[in-house]
Amino acid sequence: DTAVSQTPKYLVTQMGNDKSIKCEQNLGHDTMYWYKQDSKKFLKIMFSYNNKELIINETVPNRFSPKSPDKAHLNLHINSLELGDSAVYFCASSQGDYLAEQYFGPGTRLTVT
Amino acid sequence: DQQVKQNSPSLSVQEGRISILNCDYTNSMFDYFLWYKKYPAEGPTFLISISSIKDKNEDGRFTVFLNKSAKHLSLHIVPSQPGDSAVYFCAAREGGSYIPTFGRGTSLIVHP
Numbered sequence: 001d002t003a004v005s006q007t008p009k010y011l012v013t014q015m016g017n018d019k020s021i022k023c024e025q026n027l028g029h030d031t032m033y034w035y036k037q038d039s040k041k042f043l044k045i046m047f048s049y050n051n052k053e054l055i056i057n058e059t060v061p062n063r064f065s066p067k068s069p070d071k072a073h074l075n076l077h078i079n080s081l082e083l084g085d086s087a088v089y090f091c092a093s094s095q096g097d098y099l100a101e102q103y104f105g106p107g108t109r110l111t112v113t
Numbered sequence: 114d115q116q117v118k119q120n121s122p123s124l125s126v127q128e129g130r131i132s133i134l135n136c137d138y139t140n141s142m143f144d145y146f147l148w149y150k151k152y153p154a155e156g157p158t159f160l161i162s163i164s165s166i167k168d169k170n171e172d173g174r175f176t177v178f179l180n181k182s183a184k185h186l187s188l189h190i191v192p193s194q195p196g197d198s199a200v201y202f203c204a205a206r207e208g209g210s211y212i213p214t215f216g217r218g219t220s221l222i223v224h225p
Contacts, residue, residue: 004156031211033212040217041217041218042215042216042217043157043202043215044215045212048211048212056211056212090156090157092156094211096211101147101159101162102159102213103156103158103159104149104156104157104158105156106154106155106156107154107155107156
């Protein structure tokens with residue numbers, strides 16, 4: 001009965017490869033997010049989708065492309081991976097209310113070698 | 114440009130005592146504040162929040178205090194338990210925004 005799940009949990013890959021991280025939520029929420037936690041431990045928003053539509057796209061290289069096939073899924077595809085992409089990526093969801101808290105997935109640790 | 118600052122990277126407390134985690138912010142447009150707790154290899158989980166119209170919110174052993182004039186909030190855990198050992202993130206939102214700005218986190222260790 002996992003609320004927000006991500007796959008894979010760990011991802012090790014070489015520079016230049018293309019990879020995807022999948023996220024699913026079973027909470028019935030209408031808004032989903034991708035965050036990046038870098039080596040300095042800051043959690044930074046990358047993208048936000050509301051009802052399958054992109055509503056926030058922070059300054060992220062266009063090698064990163066989110067895709068939301070339906071309200072319960074938000075996948076992150078990364079092209080031409082670089083060393084600096086190594087980080088923990090968290091998916092989250094919330095119900096579209098300003099006071100609603102976000103529910104986070106367990107994270108995907110991406111290591112680019 | 115850190116708009117949300119948690120200046121103590123770590124805090125060590127004895128079981129049964131009070132834990133006080135501090136957070137400062139610079140953006141005067143922030144009007145909603147949240148604390149998240151994170152265990153290793155897990156995602157952050159929501160703990161408690163406070164609106165800028167209040168100066169205190171309490172939920173069991175957890176109390177958040179907000180001092181708007183000082184742009185400072187704190188999380189008090191009383192009494193602290195070993196299971197509280199985790200990283201605590203402070204987060205803040207501007208009015209009307211779904212997206213919180215997170216601090217770097219404070220690692221709390223509660224010793225038995």
